[in-house]
Every structure is written in C-alpha cells, then in structure tokens.
Amino acid sequence: MDAIFWGGIQRFVAALTEASPTILVGLVIAAIFRRLLGPExxxxxxxxxxxxxxxxxxxxGMLLPVCSLGVIPIVRELRRDGLSAGTILAxxxxAPLFNPLSVLYGLSLSEPVVIFSFALASLAVVTALGVAFDRFFPDNEQPEPGPPPVSYGPKRMVALLVAVAREVAGPTSGFILVGLxxxxxxxxxxxxxxxxxxMEQDNPYAALEMTAAAIPAYATPMAAMxxxxxxxxxxxxxAAAFxxxxxxxxANLGLLAWVARAYGPRRSAAWLGGLLVVVVGLAYAMDGPLTPKGVEPAGxxxxxxxxxCxxxxxxxxxxQVAKELGEEVxxxxxxxxxxxxxxxVLGLALGRLDRRWRVEDWLERAPEPSEAGPDRPGRRYDVVIPGPVLGGIGLLGLIAFSVLACYTYYPPAEQIFDDLTIIKAEVLSAANSGNREHADYFIPLYQDWIRRLQVSVxxxxxxxxxxxxxxxxxxxxKIERLKHAVEEDDPEEVHRHFIAVTDAHRRLRASFVDAP
Structure with a gap:
C-alpha cells in the first residue's frame, strides 16, 4: 500500500506541475476570448x-500551445460564446495533440509521413464527429451574454487578470482536478x-489495451510525441501509438467530465462511443501501412x-517522492x-470581496466624456486599439512565442554536445561504479538530449x-542496453556496453558536428 499511496502523490504532483505552463496559457487564451474578442x-x-x-x-487548435487540461477553460468560454458543439469538441x-513545439518534436523523432498521417487522421476524426454531433443533436448552442466592454488603457489588462483569477477559482479547477x-x-x-x-506489434489487442490506459492518462503534447x-x-x-x-x-477524465456536464450524459456517451469506434478503427487501418520496415522489435x-506506479x-x-519530484520538475x-x-488566491479573494464590491463594476464603468473622445488634449498619439484587434495581437503573440521558444528549447547542436558530454560522463561514471540511482537519473536525461539534438538540427x-x-x-x-546491464548488476555487461556507448557517442558527434 505504501507504493500505491506515495506513487499516487508523486504522479499527481508531477502531472500538475508539468501541466501548469499550458494550463496558464489556456487561461490566458480564455481571458482574451472573454474580455478582448468578446462573443461576437x-x-x-x-x-x-x-x-x-x-x-x-x-x-x-494546432496553432495554440495548450494541453488537454489547458484546453478546459477555453472550451468553457467557447460554450459561453455560443459556438456549436461540433466546433468546440473539434x-x-x-489543440492538445499538435502545436509548433510538439509537431517539430514529432517530425524529428518519427518519420514525417507518420506525423502527417496522424494529423490528417485527427482531422478526419474531428470533422466526422463534429458533423455527426451537430446533425444528430442540433440546436446545441447556449450563448450567454458577454460582459460589458472595458474602457481602453490599463483597465483592459486588469480585466484579463481578473478573468484568469475568476476562472482558476471557479469550476475549471474542479475539472482539472478530475483530469489529474x-x-x-x-x-x-x-x-x-x-x-x-x-504494446508490441504482435499483440493484436495492443490498441485496445492502450485505449484503456490512455483515456484516464494525462500526457503533454511533448511527452506524447x-x-x-x-x-x-x-x-x-x-495502432497503439495513434x-x-x-x-x-x-483527452483526459476532466475534459470528458466537462463534456458530460455541458451536453448531458446521452449526447456525451454517443460522442465518446463514436470517438472510440473511429479512433480505434483508424488505428488498426494505419497499423500495417505505417509499421516501420527493417526495425527489429525490442520486446x-x-x-x-x-x-x-x-x-x-x-x-x-x-x-523518495521529494527526491524524484526535485529531479523531475x-x-x-x-x-x-x-x-x-x-x-x-486572487480569485478566492475576489469572491469574498464580491459581497461588498465587485471589481468588474469599476472595470466596466464608462469613462468620462472628457476622457473618451479622440481629441483629448495632449493625447494626439495615444491611439485607442479596439479590443478585438488587441485580442488578435495577443493570440498571434502566443503563437509567435511558441515558435520562438523552439529555438530556446532546442539550442544549436554544438551547445547540445557540450551538455551531452557532461551527461555522458555522469552516466558512464554511474554505470562503472554500480551507482544505479545515479544512472537512473542521468540515463533518461541523456536520451532526452539526444532527441533534442535531432529536433535542433x-x-x-x-x-x-x-x-x-x-x-x-x-x-x-546502446544507452538502453547499458541501463539494463546496470539494473542486472552485471559488471562484464556493463563494461561491454560502456565501450559501446562511448563509441556510439563519438560517431554521433562525428555525424552531427564534425561532418563537413
């Protein structure tokens, strides 16, 4: 029971921290929709x-960098804005499947034809289910009146922050908790x-077993790629990969819970059933044509x-949990x-303050006529940007930021090899000394930086x-084989794979950096 209890705590906290950046992005996008773009x-x-x-x-969805938890506040806002269920569910x-970072990661680590096939298959899935849902369950929009506009200036930025705080302190956190x-x-x-x-090729039930594990799971787009x-x-x-x-x-349990609450059990069950049939069917259809040739199954x-666990x-x-989280987060x-x-905390404080005074009353108060006109003295160059334009700039900024972040997250090959050299030394030292704990930490890091190297190039x-x-x-x-040798505490195998990793690392550098 100790393993299950402490394992549950570690998995929960690790997933929450890993999801936090994209949840934050999702909250900002929802606030932009609500306060700047507005329902129309x-x-x-x-x-x-x-x-x-x-x-x-x-x-x-492919452009905005969110995960399956970060998309929850966005779909809640889209529902309030009156979009059709098919569009929202699409x-x-x-949105959680593809974004600039994850697509680039996938194109580098997998064959491009695989990523493009999976992307087109996802388009087929969301299109078929969206059309079917709107056809069989028409009139599913439930628009709510949008908030009054906020006057130009700092108030609009404050309104965004307040919208984020309200959302965090509202039902969104409950759905995220269910997902976690x-x-x-x-x-x-x-x-x-x-x-x-x-999940081997010869297991005909691999896709079905993966379905049972993947629905309650949470994975960021990068981790999935x-x-x-x-x-x-x-x-x-x-098939299991798709x-x-x-x-x-x-998807995750929190998103499915929101769908059930928003559209009712019957409609949600029909949508989920259709999703399962279409996805698993496409998975088995792609299994044969996309299976890599000439790659020996690892077993x-x-x-x-x-x-x-x-x-x-x-x-x-x-x-152990504190140590693992300290290394992972x-x-x-x-x-x-x-x-x-x-x-x-801000959202909860605003909720308590609402009993006496709502900050939105101040934000939405119309400016004085002397402050609102375009011919204000001394304000000739103070151009008022319409809210929708500002919202569009904000969304484009998020997309541009995710693209620019690629160059930060994936530095040049020469810089990566500087880090790889240090990590390799740690791995080989741990393996040679039999320090399994040290090896368990640095080996995944070694493999991750090799993947980053491919993406960088x-x-x-x-x-x-x-x-x-x-x-x-x-x-x-070779690194994987070294890891197994360390786990089995076999000095001869460790020495053999020690040499193999050293040679393979040298050849990798020669192919990426030293090659003319």
Missing part, C-alpha cells in the same frame, strides 16, 4: 455558422513496469512507465505552478538525414 469576435474567429467552422477549429481534441485524478487511478491499477511488453518516437524506434504497435496520441494527449520499452511493492516514501514548471496558485536545417537518425537511434539503443 470569437464566433467570427471560428467561422461560426459557416462550412469552414470545423476546419478553423482544427487549424486554431477544437478540444485537436486519472493518473492516480492508473497508479493504482498498473504496477511498476506492467506495460513494458504490452516523445513516446511516439520511442514506440517507432522500438517497433511497437502503430491511440496514445489521440486519447493520452488529446520491451520503458516509454510507458510514467503511467504505472513508480515504486515496486513495499517501496515509496516521502523522501523543471524550473519554469515550478514558476508556472506558483503563478497559478497566486491567481487562485531539423529546426535549423529543415531536414534530418536517415544516417543521422540511425546514429541517434543506435546510441539510444
């Missing part, structure tokens, strides 16, 4: 009432390492360990979680040659 501007952006509404939802499924409980349930249901060999790349490198089931991407990254993979039976403690995730907590050169892919795949495989 949002409907116009999504092409409400036109034949292009579903396609626009798909495109916008956006809800697409899914990882706790998986921790209870799946013992450590129980998925290591369940990394697992996707690992599955293709290990020649796992392509299911993992669609349900693991695209096992650690890619899905994050969905299982992290501790063996009888293991787990507060100290990144600095920007801690900061994002702190900002979310701050907005939550693809980002800057627009292509990644099969030769370079092969060298990266070989090194990752």
């Amino acid at each position: 501007g949002t409907r116009r952006l999504f092409g409400h009432g036109t034949r292009w509404a579903l396609a626009r939802a798909w495109v916008l 956006f809800a499924l697409t 409980l899914g990882v706790v349930l998986l921790n209870v249901a799946l013992p450590q390492g129980s998925l290591m060999n369940r 990394a697992q996707l790349g690992s599955m293709f490198q290990h020649a796992n089931s392509v 299911v993992l991407l669609t349900f693991g990254a695209g 096992h993979t650690h890619a899905f360990d994050i969905y299982c 992290p501790f063996p039976p009888g293991g787990g403690s507060f100290a 990144m600095s920007h995730e801690r900061k994002a979680l702190g900002v979310l907590a701050g907005f939550g 693809y980002l800057r050169e627009g292509t990644l040659s099969p030769y370079r892919r092969m060298k990266a795949r070989v090194l990752i495989d």
Whole structure:
C-alpha cells in the first residue's frame, strides 16, 4: 500500500506541475476570448455558422500551445460564446495533440509521413464527429451574454487578470482536478513496469489495451510525441501509438467530465462511443501501412512507465517522492505552478470581496466624456486599439512565442554536445561504479538530449538525414542496453556496453558536428 499511496502523490504532483505552463496559457487564451474578442469576435474567429467552422477549429487548435487540461477553460468560454458543439469538441481534441513545439518534436523523432498521417487522421476524426454531433443533436448552442466592454488603457489588462483569477477559482479547477485524478487511478491499477511488453506489434489487442490506459492518462503534447518516437524506434504497435496520441494527449477524465456536464450524459456517451469506434478503427487501418520496415522489435520499452506506479511493492516514501519530484520538475514548471496558485488566491479573494464590491463594476464603468473622445488634449498619439484587434495581437503573440521558444528549447547542436558530454560522463561514471540511482537519473536525461539534438538540427536545417537518425537511434539503443546491464548488476555487461556507448557517442558527434 505504501507504493500505491506515495506513487499516487508523486504522479499527481508531477502531472500538475508539468501541466501548469499550458494550463496558464489556456487561461490566458480564455481571458482574451472573454474580455478582448468578446462573443461576437470569437464566433467570427471560428467561422461560426459557416462550412469552414470545423476546419478553423482544427487549424486554431494546432496553432495554440495548450494541453488537454489547458484546453478546459477555453472550451468553457467557447460554450459561453455560443459556438456549436461540433466546433468546440473539434477544437478540444485537436489543440492538445499538435502545436509548433510538439509537431517539430514529432517530425524529428518519427518519420514525417507518420506525423502527417496522424494529423490528417485527427482531422478526419474531428470533422466526422463534429458533423455527426451537430446533425444528430442540433440546436446545441447556449450563448450567454458577454460582459460589458472595458474602457481602453490599463483597465483592459486588469480585466484579463481578473478573468484568469475568476476562472482558476471557479469550476475549471474542479475539472482539472478530475483530469489529474486519472493518473492516480492508473497508479493504482498498473504496477511498476506492467506495460513494458504490452504494446508490441504482435499483440493484436495492443490498441485496445492502450485505449484503456490512455483515456484516464494525462500526457503533454511533448511527452506524447516523445513516446511516439520511442514506440517507432522500438517497433511497437502503430495502432497503439495513434491511440496514445489521440486519447493520452488529446483527452483526459476532466475534459470528458466537462463534456458530460455541458451536453448531458446521452449526447456525451454517443460522442465518446463514436470517438472510440473511429479512433480505434483508424488505428488498426494505419497499423500495417505505417509499421516501420527493417526495425527489429525490442520486446520491451520503458516509454510507458510514467503511467504505472513508480515504486515496486513495499517501496515509496516521502523522501523518495521529494527526491524524484526535485529531479523531475523543471524550473519554469515550478514558476508556472506558483503563478497559478497566486491567481487562485486572487480569485478566492475576489469572491469574498464580491459581497461588498465587485471589481468588474469599476472595470466596466464608462469613462468620462472628457476622457473618451479622440481629441483629448495632449493625447494626439495615444491611439485607442479596439479590443478585438488587441485580442488578435495577443493570440498571434502566443503563437509567435511558441515558435520562438523552439529555438530556446532546442539550442544549436554544438551547445547540445557540450551538455551531452557532461551527461555522458555522469552516466558512464554511474554505470562503472554500480551507482544505479545515479544512472537512473542521468540515463533518461541523456536520451532526452539526444532527441533534442535531432529536433535542433531539423529546426535549423529543415531536414534530418536517415544516417543521422540511425546514429541517434543506435546510441539510444546502446544507452538502453547499458541501463539494463546496470539494473542486472552485471559488471562484464556493463563494461561491454560502456565501450559501446562511448563509441556510439563519438560517431554521433562525428555525424552531427564534425561532418563537413
């Protein structure tokens, strides 16, 4: 029981911190829709009432950097703005699957034809289900009156902050909590390492088993793409890979709970049933054509360990959880979680203040005539930008930021090799000394930076040659074998794989940096 209890705490906190940045982005986008674009501007952006509404939802979903938890405040706002259920659900499924960072990651680690096939398949899924939902359940829009406009100036920025705080302190946090409980349930249901060999090509039920695990799971788009790349490198089931991407990254229990509450149990069950049939059917249809040729199945993979209990039976403690989280959680995730907590406190404080005075009354108060006219003395160059224009600029800024973030997250190859050299030394030192705990920390880091190397080159050169892919795949495989040798405490095997990793690392550098 200790393993399950402490494992549940670790999985919950890790998922919350990992999701915090994209939840924060989702809250900001929802606030922009509410306070700057307004219901009319949002409907116009999504092409409400036109034949292009579903396609626009798909495109916008691919551009905005959110996850399946971060999309919850956005779909709540789209519902208030009166968009059709088909459009909202299309956006809800697409936005967590693809964004500039994750698509770039996927293109580098998997074959481009796979990523494009999965993207087109997702378009087919959201289009078919969106059209069907709106046809069988018409008149599903429930628009609510938008808030009164806020006058120009700092008040509009304050209104955005207040909207975010209200959303954090409202039902959105409850749905996010339900979504995070899914990882706790998986921790209870799946013992450590129980998925290591369940997603092989020769398992005809791999896609169905992945469906059962992926629906309650939570995965960021980046994590899902990394697992996707690992599955293709290990020649796992392509059908299971598509299911993992669609349900693991695209949905969670919190999002499904919101759908059920917004549209009722009967409609939601019909939509979910259709989603399961279409996704699993497409997964099996793509399994044969997209299965990589010439790749020998590894027989096992650690890619899905994050969905299982992290501790063996009888293991787990507060100290272990604190240590694991201290190593896993990144600095920007801690900061994002702190900002979310701050907005939550602000939202609760505003709720208590509402009994005596609502801040919105001040924000929405019309300016004095002397302050509102365009010919105000001394304000000739103080141009008033309409709210929808400012909202559009904000959305474009988020998209541009996610693109620019690629260059920060994936530095140049020379810089990556500086870090790889240090990490390699730590891995080999830990393996040579038999320090399994040290090796368990640095080996995943080593493999992750090798993947970043591939993405970095693809980002800057627009292509990644099969030769370079092969060298990266070989090194990752050698590192994996070294990890197993350390786990088995076999000094001879450790020494053999020690040499193999050293040689493979040298060849990798030669192919990426030293090659003319």
